[in-house]
Amino acid sequence: MKLYSKAILLVAALGVSACTNPGRFGAGGAGGVDGSGIGGASDPTSTAYFQQTVGDRVLFAVDQHTLTSEASTVLEQQAMWLLTNTDYTAVIEGHADEQGTTAYNVALSARRANSVIEYLVARGVAASRLRPLPLGKARPIAICSEESCYAQNRRSVTVLAAGGIS
Amino acid sequence: MKLIKALTFFALACLGVIQPVFAQQRSGPLRIEITEGVIEPLPFAVPAFVSENPAAKEFAESIARVVASDLAGTGLFREIPKDAFISKLTSFASPVQYSDWKAINAQALISGAVGVGSDGRLTVKFRVFDVFAEAQLGEGLQFGGATGSWRRMAHKVADAVYARITGEGGYFDSRVVFVSKSGPKSNRSSRLAIMDYDGANVQFLTDNSAIVLAPRFSPTGDRVLYTSYETGFPKVFVLDVGSVKRRALDVAAEAMTFAPRFGPDGRIVVFSLTQGGNSDLFKMNVNGGNAQRLTSAPSIETAPDFSPDGSKIVFESDRSGTQQIYIMGVNGGEATRISSGQGRYSAPVWSPRGDLIAFTKQANGRFHIGVMRVDGTEERLLTASFLDEGPTWSPNGRVIMFTRETQGVNGVQGLYSVDISGRNLRRVPTDGPASDAAWSPLLK
Numbered sequence: 001m002k003l004y005s006k007a008i009l010l011v012a013a014l015g016v017s018a019c020t021n022p023g024r025f026g027a028g029g030a031g032g033v034d035g036s037g038i039g040g041a042s043d044p045t046s047t048a049y050f051q052q053t054v055g056d057r058v059l060f061a062v063d064q065h066t067l068t069s070e071a072s073t074v075l076e077q078q079a080m081w082l083l084t085n086t087d088y089t090a091v092i093e094g095h096a097d098e099q100g101t102t103a104y105n106v107a108l109s110a111r112r113a114n115s116v117i118e119y120l121v122a123r124g125v126a127a128s129r130l131r132p133l134p135l136g137k138a139r140p141i142a143i144c145s146e147e148s149c150y151a152q153n154r155r156s157v158t159v160l161a162a163g164g165i166s
Numbered sequence: 167m168k169l170i171k172a173l174t175f176f177a178l179a180c181l182g183v184i185q186p187v188f189a190q191q192r193s194g195p196l197r198i199e200i201t202e203g204v205i206e207p208l209p210f211a212v213p214a215f216v217s218e219n220p221a222a223k224e225f226a227e228s229i230a231r232v233v234a235s236d237l238a239g240t241g242l243f244r245e246i247p248k249d250a251f252i253s254k255l256t257s258f259a260s261p262v263q264y265s266d267w268k269a270i271n272a273q274a275l276i277s278g279a280v281g282v283g284s285d286g287r288l289t290v291k292f293r294v295f296d297v298f299a300e301a302q303l304g305e306g307l308q309f310g311g312a313t314g315s316w317r318r319m320a321h322k323v324a325d326a327v328y329a330r331i332t333g334e335g336g337y338f339d340s341r342v343v344f345v346s347k348s349g350p351k352s353n354r355s356s357r358l359a360i361m362d363y364d365g366a367n368v369q370f371l372t373d374n375s376a377i378v379l380a381p382r383f384s385p386t387g388d389r390v391l392y393t394s395y396e397t398g399f400p401k402v403f404v405l406d407v408g409s410v411k412r413r414a415l416d417v418a419a420e421a422m423t424f425a426p427r428f429g430p431d432g433r434i435v436v437f438s439l440t441q442g443g444n445s446d447l448f449k450m451n452v453n454g455g456n457a458q459r460l461t462s463a464p465s466i467e468t469a470p471d472f473s474p475d476g477s478k479i480v481f482e483s484d485r486s487g488t489q490q491i492y493i494m495g496v497n498g499g500e501a502t503r504i505s506s507g508q509g510r511y512s513a514p515v516w517s518p519r520g521d522l523i524a525f526t527k528q529a530n531g532r533f534h535i536g537v538m539r540v541d542g543t544e545e546r547l548l549t550a551s552f553l554d555e556g557p558t559w560s561p562n563g564r565v566i567m568f569t570r571e572t573q574g575v576n577g578v579q580g581l582y583s584v585d586i587s588g589r590n591l592r593r594v595p596t597d598g599p600a601s602d603a604a605w606s607p608l609l610k
Contacts, residue, residue, distance in 0.1 A: 065443070098553065098571070099528075099553075100528075101469070101489075101512040101513050101526050101528075101555045101556070102379055102380055102513075102555065102556065102602065103379075103380065103424060103425040103438065103468040103469040103482075103512070103513065104466060104468060104469070104482065104484075104489055104512055106379070106393075106400060106424050106425070106438075106440075106445075106468070107438065107440060107445035107466040107468050108466065110422070110440040110443050110444075110445060111443045111444070111466075112443075113443065114442055114443025114444075115443065117443075118443075131399075132399075132422070132443070133398070133399050134399075134400060134422065134440060135377075135395075136379070138354070138356075138377050138379070139352065139353070139377075140351060140352055141352055142352075143350075143351045143352055143575055144574065144575050145552065145573040145574050145575075145577060
């Protein structure tokens with residue numbers, strides 16, 4: 001019982017001031033591209049710049065949630081960007097490929113989102129600006145039943161939201 | 167949305183006399199042993215039910231068709247086409263010309279009559295005959311209800327016939343809650359829907375504004391637990407089927423929860439809660455309170471399900487390195503691994519009879535639905551495909567429904583059912599893609 005309350009509190013602390021957008025995974029939600037942001041891709045403070053130049057996603061090996069060296073390189077850049085652009089919060093989406101069962105994939109994608117959050121927090125990004133969103137296999141981005149697609153779907157995506165830390 | 171509360175049934179005494187006369191062609195009475203798996207289905211005839219008044223006419227044939235479809239759909243029975251009939255049943259009361267039904271090899275004959283009373287209520291009565299024994303099988307029965315519930319009454323007739331011939335409870339008067347999907351695979355919208363077990367009478371329980379996952383019925387079928395992303399992240403909700411009102415399970419607002427299951431008393435819910443990337447099992451009262459952590463491990467613990475007596479919980483965990491199936495007491499504590507074969511085992515569901523665990527298995531790039539005994543022995547795989555998952559039991563523990571997804575860019579999800587013998591694989595008709603089926607108990 002105690003443990004449970006603690007667990008809830010911890011989760012609450014993580015999520016407390018993250019900006020969420022409940023509509024994102026509704027009918028009109030798209031995976032990983034968020035139009036809100038000021039300026040074009042050439043503006044280094046824009047979300048477009050973050051997506052295209054910094055890189056908003058990292059990929060994972062089959063059934064793994066540990067970060068590859070490529071992933072760490074991208075996250076290093078993400079951390080620097082987030083430390084500079086403190087007006088943004090981020091939802092860290094975790095995703096899995098379709099070669100797994102529904103509940104397990106939710107849990108696996110939660111591990112993946114958490115790996116990213118742990119990395120960013122270790123680089124100094126406030127935990128209160130980051131929030132995990134495990135999506136399991138509900139939102140694949142590449143559609144085929146081959147490894148070329150699965151590899152793209154085993155991902156985490158850092159989705160920025162404008163709005164300061166409350 | 168209104169389920170037929172007023173559906174009543176009672177036996178019509180003395181409609182028939184039970185006479186255990188044995189046919190010469192058989193060594194015993196009309197009987198199918200389901201466990202053996204049936205290779206040669208039992209031939210039966212269901213002439214159109216007799217309409218007792220003009221208002222009943224529109225239901226008489228339809229009810230007989232649903233009864234026939236239920237029975238034939240089991241794979242245990244085979245319907246003899248109407249064209250072959252020699253006799254016509256024009257009155258429910260007139261004696262059966264057994265020789266006419268023997269001549270077309272109908273082993274079972276089902277006769278029925280339908281009437282609509284001045285109060286608008288529909289009554290359906292039926293009899294089952296063992297043709298070769300020249301005897302009625304069990305007593306005649308009558309069901310009554312609103313005309314709108316005619317399909318339920320047909321299912322009840324079929325359940326009674328099934329029970330008389332197999333000696334086991336039926337499963338036709340039941341419903342299935344599932345996730346109905348539409349749109350492209352990369353941005354699929356999903357909504358909860360409920361239908362009769364055979365795909366009829368589809369109703370939506372939620373809109374399609376948020377991802378929904380894995381609904382599960384309460385033991386009486388009046389409520390559904392499921393996971394919704396409507397708050398922006400996964401959260402367990404409970405929905406009242408009658409009113410379609412829903413509310414989040416009473417955990418902290420920011421807690422991410424999924425994979426809920428009702429306990430057999432309908433008051434306790436067990437679910438996964440993910441925190442710091444780690445998923446563990448918890449249970450609490452469905453109306454809030456008495457929250458209790460059941461597992462505490464860095465591994466993934468999810469997909470829990472109760473034993474029918476409520477004393478144990480079966481679940482999946484990757485604590486050994488890959489997904490495997492474990493059983494523990496209802497308050498947690500040490501768990502025993504029951505899966506031991508090669509591959510990954512997940513999504514265990516306990517048979518309503520208590521004897522078997524159905525599961526999803528992944529091995530060598532294929533998915534299977536299988537069953538094993540509660541101690542992990544006698545594993546049998548019932549299906550094999552590119553992607554089969556999410557088994558759910560029929561109310562009598564004889565049939566399993568599951569999700570099958572076909573391969574490729576245009577791959578779609580659909581619902582299928584299969585006998586626990588591995589026979590009678592069938593597509594469950596749905597309008598468009600569907601997944602995550604959960605079978606209700608038999609309706610009351």
